[in-house]
Amino acid sequence: MxxxxxxxxxxxxxxxxxxxxxxxxxxxxxxxxxxxxxxxxxxxxxxxxxSFKAIEKDIWKALFKQVEGILNQDENYAHYSSYEKWLSFLYTFIEVLKENRSYVMLRCEHLERKEFRPWFMEGMRSLFKDFIKEVIGAGLETEEIASRPIITDRYHEVLWAQILYVIRVWINDESEDFQVTDAAVEKTSVLLFELMKKGPIDMLVDFVKFAYQHKAY
Missing domain, CATH: 1.10.10 (Arc Repressor Mutant, subunit A)
Known part of the structure; x- marks a missing residue:
């Protein structure tokens, strides 16, 4: 519990x-x-x-606050990079879910893949947006995360989708000590943060803008 x-x-x-x-x-x-x-x-x-629905929404908010509390107790957390903060969050989140596995499985077992905003996670999602805004903001300041028109404002949606994906993997994970879930956390986090970094796509966009502005074609 x-x-x-x-x-x-x-x-x-x-x-x-x-x-x-x-x-x-x-x-x-x-x-x-x-x-x-x-x-x-x-x-x-x-x-x-x-209502009972209000209770369930509050249960998920409590789970999230428990994760935040654990992270805030870590003296090193404030000095982590955005990527490290995100990994710490996900791994801690999974540990908290483990303490409530039967309940989470009962509630999420039949969650459809296309379900992006489960009603019972409504309050948790609101807390998540505030939390991830700080993580992404710090990454933008250090240029660990690239600032892109329109897309930047959607980064939090991508990371929210990752949370739902990780939950689904964990629910179906029968490996020892949930090793498959750990691998899913690491692989998806590496991929997403690589995509959020400045890279070839940004260089291509910069070149196209330059070519258009200066008629360099």
């Missing part, structure tokens, strides 16, 4: 809801039935959440 200390009412509801899903494989029939199991009044639930 999600590691949380000093359990507050919202955290307790998340934990109990997660346990119910793991035990039954289904969402509680009603909020009333769920609260009755917990020995709580239905009104207590609505003080914190408007």
């Amino acid at each position: 999600i590691a949380e200390t000093n359990i507050d009412p919202k955290a307790e509801l998340r934990k109990e809801f997660q346990l119910h899903l793991l035990r039954t494989g289904e969402t509680p029939v009603t909020v009333y039935a769920f609260c009755e199991q917990l020995g709580k009044e239905e009104s207590e639930f609505y003080q914190h959440y408007g």
Whole structure:
């Protein structure tokens, strides 16, 4: 389960809801039935959440915040390159998912490949955008990442797609200590950051612009 200390009412509801899903494989029939199991009044639930979907969105936000907390405790993290920060995030994210594997598999097992914005990751996606904006911004400043018209504003979408891909690989990974997932993280990260670097494509674009502007043809 999600590691949380000093359990507050919202955290307790998340934990109990997660346990119910793991035990039954289904969402509680009603909020009333769920609260009755917990020995709580239905009104207590609505003080914190408007629906079961709201709880699930919060579960994924909590997972993300747990990853951020671990990264922030690493004194060396702030000095990493953008690529190293991204790798650290992905590997830490997988470690946090391992602690919640049964739940993640239950929720993501039938996630369609074309599903780019799962409803239950809505809150997590918002937190991710803030997080990755800083990582990409630092890379642009050091020129580790190339600034490109229009494309630069879409880098975060590509990295979000990588997260979904890695989750799918991990769900189906039956290798020892999830070695296939580790390989997927490394190979996709290397590829994407190579593509985000300044390279042959940029030189070709620069040449075409030069040729057009100076009639050098």
